[in-house]
Amino acid sequence: MSTSTLVRPKLDPRERERMERAFRVPRSRSIIGVVLAVAIFLWSANGAQFDFLKLGEGASNMGDFLLRMFPPDFSKIGLIMKLLLETLQMAIVGTVLGAVLALVVAFGAASNIAPSWLYYPCRWAMNIIRALPDLVIALMFVSAVGLGPFAGILAMTIGSIGSIGKIFAEAMEAVDRGPITAMESVGASKRQVIQYGILPQAMPMLVSYTLLLFEGNVRGATILGLVGAGGIGLELTTAMNRYDYGHLFAMVICIIVLVTIIDQASAIIRRKIT
């Protein structure tokens, strides 16, 4: 065996000195980056009229509002439960349809699966959907299919494609390349590579994001009701307009309980699958 001497390329002395210091002077690009980030934040806060003093001044009004909500009025608990159930059903159907359609679009929007002629149109479609506010989508469907939960479900389904589709695509892009190589090496078809190489790896993320979508859709369903797209939202608006704060607070409490139960159930499912 031939003998060899170990070659030891030198570290730049100035770099060495900098690395040895306990407290380092930040690089100029780091300083510029921080200054730039702070400047953008201040510019945005100013533009959005963010004002802590105003918040302090209005705190007493907020206190009044909260006081008027006590005690909660559960006299219409039957109606609240019925509407809450409708909200939950809307969220379930909207999430299932939305997740399935989002998965289909995500296959086209994942760069490691789709050809470029499909990749870009799918990404653009998701960007357009994401740019549309949920309430605008809901209004479109209310005018198309009339008032009621069906319009809300359709709005949630379409909205889900934009929001969760992108995350699904990125979850599939982030999988380990090794098993994909192995599948290609055994002569697997594209469908088989996706089915056995990509989906099993991405599944924990897909399920986790679907649960997140579901939680979001439960909350979203309460907002969609504001434009007549079903659920408890319309009753919330009516209670506020009638200054029926006790009833409003009872509904808020029920929504908090429902969202907490869903959150806990989601956490258990996430633990099981990851």
Add this chain to the structure above:
Amino acid sequence: MSVVSTPAVTPRQKPIAEPLVSIRDLRVRYSAQDPFVLDGVDLDLFRGETVALLGSSGSGKSTLMKALTGFAPIHSGSVRAGDFDVTALQRGQLRRLRSQTGQVFQQFNLVGRLSVLTNVLTGSLYGAGAPNVFGTFRSADRKRALELLDRVGIAHKANEPARSLSGGQQQRVAIARALMQNPRVILADEPVASLDPKMSRTVLELLQQIAREDQIPVLVSLHVLPLALAHSDRIVGLRHGEIVVSGHTAELDADMLAPVYDIEEEEEE
């Protein structure tokens, strides 16, 4: 230095003159601007032999394996694997070639969340038929996969997720997956680089045993010279994309293999 390319004589088998894999004057480069990664490589692989491929990082070992399965852009030369002319294959034929070429990887490349059994069954994906769309495999395939797990000594872990196994166990699952393909040749690209010395020997013994029992060639790239000397019938040494040493393991020693490792140059890089 001897530069020979004759079939190795294994203790149990007389050489069969017809190579299963035949490479002639193979030149590969990844783009027109790049130098050749493989430059004029000649190599034959015969039934029942284990051929160790030695060389420093970047010497072209992995590219040679990729060229045999149509994953590397062949510039010129010929590559024949069984009935296939690898240089002239269309997409469908490439899939068929790959389905008959077992591959074992350094990082095992198993799907960690899937069971050990399912990982082995993925070796039969080519031609798995319509039921496979629903994630099912034929009963005969499942039976065979379990038999192969018996063969590599992991059957008791068949129902466990692959990620729960040790590195050595995962590599044996990967070997079972390769065997599931009924391969005409097995290509193992640094299969023991992530394993401890004891497990490295176990895996290499298994590969050599498979080559002899199934009468297929096994091409295994390695970095550790003693392992190559202990677990191969023939050694081929690559340096800068050219074969600089080739011969029967019994006729070679560490000094004769020295030209394979350009240590000073490698460390300067």
